[in-house]
Each structure stands twice: as structure tokens, then as C-alpha cells.
Amino acid sequence: MKSKEKEFLALITSNKGIIRKVSRTYMDTPDDQADLEQEIIYQLWKSFDSFQQQSSFSTWMYRVALNTALVFFKKDRRKIIVQEEPPPDMPSDENPTAVKELQLAHFYRAVQKLERIEKALVLLHLENYSHKEIGENLGISEGNARIKLSRAKEKLKTLIKQQGYEF
Amino acid sequence: MNFDDIKDAWNNDEENEKLRVPASIDQLKSAQLPVEKLRRGMKGEMYVQLFSLLIIGLVPQIIFLSPVFVVPFYTLYVAMLGVSAYYFFKLYVFYKSSGAVTLTSKESLYELYYEARLSIEMYKSYTYVLCPFGLVMGALLILSHRGAALTNLYDFAVANEQVALILSASLVTSLFSVFLVTEYWTKSSYGKYIRQIKSVLDEIKE
Known part of the structure; x- marks a missing residue:
């Protein structure tokens, strides 16, 4: 294997969480x-x-991953009927891991219903990007990033509430 | 729950580590980007066009062409090859372009959108440019085989205004049909990819 390819795959491996986060935000089925x-x-x-x-590398990787996800359209899997899974039930005990899993499950379910740009805004926000940085990544002004993010968050909040989870 | 809870859960989710990184780059291939599908479709058509050009070049060998028409036929054929070479080169540049994924999202979307639009317009213009070549080369073949009949028809049309009108209308209708078929073909084959990119672009517009 060439050294460039080796270096690339090593960088991908150490930053693979970014790719997983983007793919789970933009697509709802494992395939x-x-x-x-x-x-x-x-x-x-x-x-x-x-x-x-x-x-x-992670900043650059985020940009490429997001730009790819923005114009990625699912395969036409007509034969497979994807049924929306119901949100998981509230964990009976106060296990913090179970609570976090439940919160994430609600988040990922709700985020699927956002528009593509709204998903990008929420993703960058969760990665602690400032409004200015979000604007720079998406190519919009800081003010517009703030307004669009605020709307996206509000929409996400409503969706999670509609799923029956307190927000 | 609030956004800080989501942030916390999001950054400590073990699922994030479950990505299967390919063992080598050779295993990678692009599949689902509209622009990649567009490129693949146009590449496929390019092979068909190349094959058609080869067949056109062989027509005088397959169907007898009067020696007096051989030079005009092949002069047109060479010009046709020149136009095709220019078009194929432009298509190759589009095929090899990176797609600008490293730009800001807005710039990247605009670049993809205009690149895709430009390729489709080029494809259409190539088809229209070939029309006159096809017409003249076809006329040469007919003249070679049915020269007398064509001369009679010409004389008849000159003498009879109605026949001249019908012939002109047929020519215009044929050319218009080429236009309609090309528009329909590009719209049905590639239009959806343009619409997909445009829909995301509309979302990001300020």
C-alpha cells in the first residue's frame, strides 16, 4: 500500500466518528x-x-463530509418497505447510559425530518462551531446562520416533543 | 432534555466508533451523488456515440457511394469527428473534475449545479450541431442511389408551390422533432439530478 494511502486511511480511522455522525444524521437506515x-x-x-x-484534518473532513451528504440521495430500494420504528420507551431505572441512548434515539429520529441545510446547521452546532464558523462552512453570513440555526433548533424541539419526549 | 444533553450524548456515543474503514482505497466507488450519476450516464452515451461515428464512417463501404460523392462525404465526416473530439474533450474535463467538495457548501452547490447544467447544454448543442452534417451526408447517400428521383422531385417542387411547401414543412418538422426528442431525453434522463441539486441550493439561499 502506498504511503499516501496509508496516511489517509490512518487519518480516517482516527476521525471516523465524524463520518458516522454525518451519516446517521442524514440517512435513517443502516444500508x-x-x-x-x-x-x-x-x-x-x-x-x-x-x-x-x-x-x-477534522475541520477539512467535516466540510467534505457535509458537502457530500448535502447532495447524496438514497438508492431507490423499492422492494424494501422501511417502517419507521417507534421511539424507545423511557428507561425504567435511572441508568444514565440508558437515558443518553434514549435521548439520542429521539434526536436521530427527529433530525431525519429536518431539511438538508437544517441538518448541517444542527450538526455543526452540536460540534460546538460558533455562528461565525457555521456561516463560514456553509457560505452564508453569520447573522443568517444564527437565524437559520435558531429555526432549525425550534423545529427539532417541536419534533422531539411530538415524539412524546420532554424537551 | 435540552441541547446540552444531546451534545453530551452525541459526543460520547459508542456508535460513532462503529464505522468500517475500508482496508484499501480500491474498494471505494462513488454511487449516489447526482453529479456522479450524470457523469456515468454521459460516459455511457459517449461510448454509443463513438460506436455510431465508427458506423457512419463505414457507411460508404457498406452501401455503395458514387465515387463523385466520396470526397464530400469524408470531408464532412472529418469535420464531424473534429466537432465530436471537442465535445468529448469537454465531457472528459467534466468527468474528471473534483466536484468542489472542499469549498463552502453554498459555493460547492453552485459549482455542481452550473457544472451539471453546462454539461447538459453542451450535450444538447452537440446534438444540434450534428443535424446539418446528418442532413447533408444523408442527401449525398440518397443522391448517390436515387439521384434521378431526387432531381425529379426537386424539379417538381420548383414547378409546384404546394409540393415545395410540403417538403419544406417536412424538413422543419424533422428538425423540430430532433429538438423535441433531445429536450425530452435530457430532461427525463438528467433533469432529476439538476432538480435534486437545485432543491438543496434553494434551501441555502439567503
């Missing part, structure tokens, strides 16, 4: 998530030469 993950890695490899180390 579609796997397709998107492959597409992201392919696009990252194709653009790897343009990574100039002016920013961290």
Missing part, C-alpha cells in the same frame, strides 16, 4: 448510512491532495 459513509470516504480520498494543513 443508506453505509452507502453514504462509503461515498464520503471516496470524496475525501478524491480531494485529499487539496488538504493543505491550513486547517485541522
